[in-house]
Amino acid sequence: MSLFWIVIRQLAQIEAMAASKKVITREEWEKKLNNVKIRKEDMNKLVMNFLVTEGFVDAAEKFRKESGTEPDIDLATITDRMAVKKAVQSGNVEDAIEKVNDLNPEILDTNPQLFFHLQQQRLIELIRNGKIEEALEFAQEELAPRGEENQSFLEELERTVALLAFEDVSNCPVGELLDISQRLKTASEVNAAILTSQSHEKIQTS
Amino acid sequence: MPSSHPSSDLILHRLSSSDYEIKLKAIREIKNQIIGNRTKKLSYIKLGAVPSVADALATANSDSDFGSNLIVQSAAVLGSFACGVDQGVRAVLDAGAFPHLIRFLSAADEKVVDAAARSLRMIYQSKLAPKFDFYKEQNMDFLLSLLRSENENLTGLGAGVIIHSCETSDEQNILCQAGSLEKLISGLDGSINQRDASLESLATILKNNPEAVSKFAELQNGRALRSVIELTKDRYSRTRLLACLCLICIKNSSSCHLQDIGIKTKLIYILLELLDDSSQVGEEASFAFSSLVSGKEDLQKLAFEANAIDKFYNHLQNCALHPKRLEGIFLALAELCSKLECCRSKFISLQVLNLLISALTHDEANVRTAACKCLKSVSRSIKNLSAGYFMNERIVIPLVRLLSDLSTSVQVAALGAISNIVVDFTPDKSTFIQCGGIKELVQLTKSMDSSLRLNAVWSLRNMVFLADRMCKEAIFMELTVSSVASLICDSEPSVQEQALGLVCNFVDGCMDCVEFAFAEDGIILDAVGRQLWKFSKMEIGIQGMYVLSNIASGNEFHKEAIMQLLFPQAENGSHSLLSQYLQSNDSRLRTSAAWVIVNLTVPASPGAFDRVVKLRNFGIVSQIKRMISDSCMDVKLRARLAFGQINSFGDS
16 A cells, blocks of 8 residues: 555645645646656556455456556465455454464454454344343453453443443444444454555565 | 353363364364453463463474464464463463474474464563573574574564563674674565564664664665664654664764754654554653653754644643553653753643642552652752742642652652752741651651662752751751761762761851751761761762861851861871862862861951961961962962961961
8 A cells, every 4th residue: 555655645745835825726736736647557556455455356366467566465365364354244253353363363462452343343243143141241251351451442342332221222322333334344454454464565665 | 350260161171181183172262262362361371271282382293284283273372371461471481382482483384483483472572581692602593594584473583582682782792793783674675564673673782882873874875774764754653663763772872873953853753743643652652752852952952842842731631641651741841841941931831730740649650750750850940949939838748748659769759859849049948847848858868778868868958958047957856966977977978978968058057057067966077077088979078078168167166176177186297188188189179178278267266366377387378378379260269268368367
């Protein structure tokens, strides 16, 4: 994603020039924008980066063949990462945790927020499936200690546990936690963490 | 205390099974339970899981597929126990897993190597890891092979070992000479983790080592240094912080690198911006800031102009601050206000003092210490001291309470602040006295800890400065004559110095004050005399002489007592104490001795003539005459004054 930042930086430079209290017309602006040259190689890398991040293995392979662009990471590792993402998206959090730990045992040990969110998701799934007894036990055994270990989780913890207080969970104030979007959010977080740990991002030397 | 859960009992049972399949499954289950879960880690450690896992690791056969898997899983478990949990590190080391993990670094199976390297890296993040011996050649070979590796886990481990164990400049030099700088520099172009590890380990090697810094700066024609500077703009906050820390190490060890105003300003702005980061990076940024500006007036000025004080104040106002963050901010403010009045004024005008006062009663000792240090810096403001700004109950009451804090460092820091605050120029110290401050200070002068004794005596010395008679009496009564005498003869020279300064301030002022030195058969004066003969530090001799000088400004009895002390009956010749002082190489000592003579020879005193005769007999007068052309102005002026007085009694 570093190419993306190069583009942003270039745009920021333009912005900085504009901020020095000069007046610039729309035409001038558009002309300056058009003059920003982004090399084709950089665009290709940006596309490849997107395909890799989102996990489109086949597309990435094809793109590599057609454009000659080398991905930043080994395409074989994408499959493992996608398996984790898919597990979270389907609500199989325990499975996802096992897979992450197999990939790299450090990730969850060094990302307390991510671990908390995964535990939170587990609780949400238990509640969704109506397993209230198990959910209560889980909240006590697994989530409460997270709050003790780290005070900044307490607020989110309270919100999640509040789900247990309502009869009609999907219509309660914290009902959005049961939404699929919550799963996607957690899945995205895991995805990012795995990517960072695998990242072989190199600096462009000038 | 978590009691053992029925399921964890079961797992432990399976862990010690002789069936490898069952054992592997149990290990994997433990792994998935403890990763990320500090509470579970502590629970399993208490239940004694670590030795069983370490055994499995030790006895596994790395050549078989199954064995490899067992090693990978066991190593992951042990690494997780060690991750951020000191009891875990201890348990893993005690279980004897360390040598096996090292052994597996050279396994054929890459997965085994990775697993072992990760675990070792976790262990080396803790202070409890075994110290690496850089002096052994085979160790250095091993370390270099780690740094040379293509495997990121191995290079990371190498960096981790350096960060943990490299402490002395000899060790730094060994690493430099073995070419580790070059290896680490190549890591600056690598992945995020490699860059961070390289930055941190480079900083460890370069810290306080000018030679290593020059070597580094010359490498690749300065490209390495430029790379680090570039990294201060990296998108990851942790990398920016580590790059700044590395540059600070370089800057503080070198007089020629990174001294231009551009880089100084850049570092200040980047660190101030990093404060906003909500992760641990934000906490550490203020500590980095402290080490950047500490003792450096130019940097403090630049920081002031960058509105650093406002920024820190804004952060302080966020009430849910982690104690570590509070500590960092107060320490940074303490450094900022240590020399510059503009910073102190800003501090006071922003009303940061209110937040500081509440920090004095914080639960964490480190926060209390940091707040006191900050107060010590701010109270150096003479303008505000003389306005009596600090001598009010709001500040004095909590401060005095800290004198009996359970933590010694808090006590010492509180004493530092108090010694400044009591130097207010009003003779009325009643607020302080009413809070029981004197009792606390006197109590601390009897402490076993020398830094507590020193700072307590210092505070009392400052308190007595220009104090009125009643205040002096109150303090003197509390202290008692015998303890003053014993402090003058304390085992620590710096305590002796402060004790003499204390007496000097006691006897300064009215005639009655001089009497203090003569209380209880003059044991204090005796003690002073003894120290004058055999002082170990120049400052002690100087202080002692000024005590005599102040006493000699008293009445006839006082002056005669000084003469008696300086020229004991049996003595004759030119080896008198005074004579030696007058000939000292240290101009301050000569000045102080000259003052004594000035006060002894004041013409208006009845016994002055006899004293002058005695001084002449001991050769002092001719010495004084010579000192009129002394190189030091202070000495010259006093000598001239003394000689003028002596001359008024007739020919010399």
